[in-house]
Amino acid sequence: MRKYKAVIGLEMHCEVKSNSKVFSSARNSYNDTPNANIRPIDLAFPGTLPTLNIECIRKALLMSLILNCKVPEYMYFDRKNYYYPDLPKGYQITQMHDPVGVNGHITIDVDDYSKDVLIHDIHLEEDSASLDHYSTISLIDYNRAGVPLLELVTEPCLSSSKEAVAFLEYMRRVYQYADISEADTKKGQIRCDVNVSIMDEDSTELGTKVEIKNVNSFANVASAIDYEIKRQSELKDAGRYDEVEQETRRFDEESGTTIRMRGKVDAIDYKYYVEPNIPKFKIDSAWLEKIKKDIPVLPRERKQHYMDDLGLSEYDANIIIKEKDYADYFEKCVSLGMNPKVAANYLTVQIIAYLNKEGITLKDFYLIPEYLLEITTELDKETISSKQAKEIFNKSLEEKKEPKNYLSENKQISNEVELAEIINKILENNQEQIEEYKNGKTNLFQYFVGQVMKETKGKANPNMVRDILNSKLN
Amino acid sequence: MIKTIEELHEMLKNGEVTSDELVKDSLKKAHNVQDKCNAFVTILDDAHGSEVTDDILSGIPYGIKDNYSTKGILSTGSSNTLKDYVPFFTATAVSNLEKHNVVPIGKTAMDEFGMGGTGTTAHTGNILNPWDTKRMAGGSSSGSAASVAAGVYPFALGSDTGDSIRKPAAFCGIVGYKPTYGMISRYGLFPFASSLDHCGCLTRSVKDAAIVVDAMKGIDKNDLTSWDSSDIHLYDSLDGKVKGKKLFYIKEIVNLENYPDASLELKEHLNNFYHTLDYLKEEGVEVDEVSIDKNLINTIFSVYECLSCAEATSNMSNLTGIIFGPRGEGKNINEMMKDHRTKGFSSLIKRRFVIGSYILQKENQERYFVNAQRVRRLIVDKMNELFKTYDGLIMPVSTGPAPYIDGSKDEITKDNTTNLEEHLQIGNFGGFPSITIPNGFVNDLPVGINITGKCYDDANVLNIAFALECKMPYKNQVAPQFKEGENA
Incomplete structure (x- = not known):
């Protein structure tokens, strides 16, 4: 198989965190009980009308600004019309004509190099209901119908599955850092469509684009891309590139292959037109300025800071920025005066191990930075041994009592x-x-x-x- | 009891009649109108009187068009697709009214989902005109117009996407008013074309229309297009002082010269229109003939057809028989939806869906849909420009009285009268407040006149209509065969 240049574009759908749904007053929360979070509009009962969740707009604008996108002057929505059992209204409210952001870019790290990923657009829309198919019946859960969704579309600017996954991983973190989404793939909060084409190394002419819909994990994104590059390359090697059709495929997890869904001629005409029930409104510039202030320090900048200013290794820095909770915890420790390396060490070794063992997140971790500081201060002063520090750490977690309670009985005699x-x-x-x-x-x-x-x-x-x-x- | 709301309130307050008696009388008349005109989908025989308070509407019976969602009460939109649908929530306009202790008597039949102007597409059959049951009641608020014209109650709710309140009002000799877009929440109104849909009412007097809309209106968190009208008090604003007001009519639509082959009926109708203008002039109102580019006027119906069909296609995509409505048959979900929709919709609606789909198709959208939106804007801009000078547009409604249902005996005008039949759609394009009142008779059948003004200027428009109404003897008129004591 010859080596060809792969051209990859991604569509990343991410569910937005909010109290209520984007065009409905029903609760937006992950719920195991089907059809518990619903209002009449989520089932499209006749006469229902969309409402608008301003917090979702704010988050969409925030993401648009993070991605350095151009924000439109006016906010409005479009209808995407198609029939599907998971779409009660028969149309999805989305943004086609004037998305919340266009022409953006964001820098990501891929192994040992960094890459500027071009963003075509980002738009706010509503999720569909979820379907469970059984042998003779299908069940519909409308809890997800109307959940706010941000769809981010990159330019076809990625060249490997590695870059694609690096981008998705990074964006997942950005969503978390900006508190826009939990971005939990296990809860299905992130779903991707992938576009893949290949071309000769020395060519500038794009090949035939194949779209793979609804890939639900980053690992599958990588597999789908790799498979598709291989499939297209083999056809090209064999002189049968004309068999690569502009089509929509799906990824089959079991076989690790992609399977044709429909060709270009069967492409659905979504008959987009402006949603008449949500009046167009001007995006207030003062509001936009305020949102700008909410842009968090992004993981990549934080990593740089940890390495350059706080003397951490890249290895430790990478672990800490993996989750916003980690980074926030670490930064809090440092701001309390803790030695960065000591804090990093505690976090990357003991704390993460403990979280994994207990299956909890840092939010539920008893030893807040202030408590950890009680231990490290004494350790610094050498009033306790590292062995004692470990004991106090464990005991404090076990009995949910502040470390200082154990310090007096454990304090070293250093006089x-x-x-x-x-x-x-x-x-x-x-x-x-x-x-x-x-x-x-x-x-x-x-x-x-x-x-x-x-x-x-x-x-x-x-x-x-x-x-x-x-x-x-x- | 053929009385105005004010009169009924007075009688209720001083004990001349009880709310229960009014309701019983209303139910009896409803059944009579049902027998003769087929005006109802549902008559609420269990209805009983409500507490009478100082609220002018308390204790008074009324009718609701069947495209308003009413909790626990069958709401079909006169369509087979919803023939057994009982909603679990009530439209905001209705719940606003309920706060006034009004008593619903029935749900009125209509053109299926409001998509017709004849009253001949309801799933319960043709709705007939109480003045002459061989004639149409007009539509789509057919049952509401027929029942009010037959004196069942002083008012009924309607909805208006093209002229669905204002045309049947004219054909039935009553008042039909649709206020400015968004003054009344559309939450719970089955949509036809969202950007054109209005709630409103049919009554027998302008004052009653003002009272009813005062009670229906209000900003609603469930309808983003609704607005705060709390400083508008329509009923209190009616003083009949119209001296110095200025109205215009459109030469290209109204002038008889446009119709060299006009039928006698049409001639009479237009002459009657001019005659009515004299009443206004007597009150010191200036009425001017204004000329508007004929090309622009000629677009009105096409623009309406494009926009309303396109929006309707999308709005009614929820009618699949999956979540509500009779489940269709089929091997898979697509077949089931197809079966439900094939069996459920009348051919008129299907035709509109085909047009709407075609117009929205990617390759046609720019040519038809987007251009229609542009022309809509041109028409609205033209009107708003004229509204800088004028308080309103005054026009005759349609080409005369209600046509025959079978069309056989209609006097045919060979000229194209589309513009005369369809010009009320201007009011929907701009969301303008618009009211039809009866202005006389042609061939012993009622005809109407319409006044349309600029957005948010409802009080002014109603006041002009009120002043005109006072000059004519048609206030609170009822179709002869339904007059008190003449019930079969």
Whole structure:
């Protein structure tokens, strides 16, 4: 198989977090009970009309600004007309003529290089209901009908499955960082369509575009792209490139292949036209300025900051920016005065391990940065040992009590006078052992240390004990 | 009891009649009108009187067009696709009225989903004109117009996408008023063409129309196109003082010269129109003939047809028989939807869906739909320009009295009278307040005149109509065979 240049474009649908749905006052929340979050409009009962959730508009504008898009002067919506059992109204309210953002770009990191991904547009729309197909029946759950959805469309500017996944991973984080979406693929909050074509390495002429619809995980996006590049390349190698048709396919998870759904001639005419029930309104520039202020520091900028200013390794920085919760926790620790490396170490090793073990998120993690600081401060002052620190960490989590409660009972004795007194007393009571030690039985040093520890119930600062013993015995 | 709302209120207050008696009388008349005119889809025989308060509407019976969603009451839109549909929520306009202790007597039959002007496409059969049951009541608010004209109650709700309140009002000799777009919430009104759909009412006097719309209107969080009209008080604004007001009519539509082969009926109708203008002049109203580019006038019906069919196609895509309505038969969901829609809709509606779909198709949209929107804008701009000078447009409604249902005996005018029949659609293009009142008789049948004004200027438009009504003897008129004591 020859190597061809792949040209990939993505459509990323992401469910927006909000109290109510975008054009309906029903609750927008993930719900296991089917058809619990519904209002008459979600089932398109005759006479129902759309309402408009301003918070969803705000979030759409925020994302548009993050993506450096051009924001339209007026906000309005379009109807996309088609019949499908998951679409009760027979049309979807979306944006076609004037999306909330066009002509944007965002920089992402792919392994060891960075790439500027061009954004064709981003638009706000409503989700459809979800269907469950069984052998003889299909069930419809309208909880999802009307859930706000942001659809982001890239230019065909990606060249490999690796870049595609890097982009999706990065965007997922951006959605979380900006608090626009939970962006949880497991809850089906992100769905993708993928466009793939190939062309000769030295060519500038785009090949025939094939669209793969509704790919539901990033791993499947990669598989679908790789499969499609392979399929198209093999046909081209065999001189049968004309068999690559402009068509819509779907990814079959079981076989790891793509399967034809419909060709270009069967393409649906969605008969888009302006939604008459939502009056066009001007996007207030003061409002837009206010939204601009809500743009968070994005993961890529944060990573740079952690490495350049806080001295973290790229490895640690990458782990921390993976989730906004991690990054926020880390930054809070640093802002409280914690040593960045210590904070990073706690987070990337102990805390994440604990979260994974308990199956919880950082939001439910008992040891907030302020509590962690209680431990690290003492560790810094060497009033506790790292072993003790670990014990306090665990105990505090286990009993859900502030670390300071354990510090007094665990506090190291680091007072030289106090330690010297204890040591003197022990030496007085162990004259025989001193003799033996001085006669060459040097391993008895450990015995003296043990005695001190026993006396102090392990709280003596071991380094200081060694120093004092050294000075007294040698 | 053939009385105005004010009179009924007075009688209710001083105990001359009880709300229960009014309701019983109304139900009896409803059945009579049902027998003769087929005006109802549902008559609410269990209805009983309500508490009479100082509210002028309290205790008074009324009718609701069957395309208003009414909780617990069959609401079919006169379509087989919803023949057994009982909604679980009530339209805002109706619930606003309910706060006034009014009593619904029935749901009135109509052209299927409002998509007709004849009253001959309801799933319950033709709706007949109470003045002459061989004639149409006009549509689409046919049953509402017929029942009010037959004196069942003082008012009924209608809806108006092209002229569906204002034309049947003329044909039935009563008042039909659609206020400015968005003054009354459309939430719960089965949509036909959202950008043109209006709620409104049919009454026998301008004052009653003002009272009813005062009670129906109001901003509604469920309808984003509704607006706050709390500082507009239509009933209180009626003072009949119209001296110095200025009206215009459109020469290219009204002038008899446009119709060299006019039937006697049409001539009489237009002469009667001019005669009516004299009443206004007597009151100090200036009425001017205004000329508008004939090419623009000629577009009105095509623009309406394009926009209304296109929007209707989309609006009625929810009627699939899956969630509500009779489930269609078929091997898969597409066949089931197809079966439901094939069996459920009348051929007129299907025709409009085909036109609407064609117009919205990608390759046709620019040519038909987008151009229609542009021309709509041109027409509205032209009107708004004239409304800078004039308080309103005054025009005759249609070409005369209601046509025969079978068309056989109609006097045919060979000239193209489309513009005369369809010009009320201007009011829907601009969302303008527009009211039809009866202005006389042609061949012993009622004819109407219409006044349309600029948006939000409802009080002014109604006041002019009120002043004109006061000059003529048609206020509160009822079709002769339904007059008090003449019930069969």
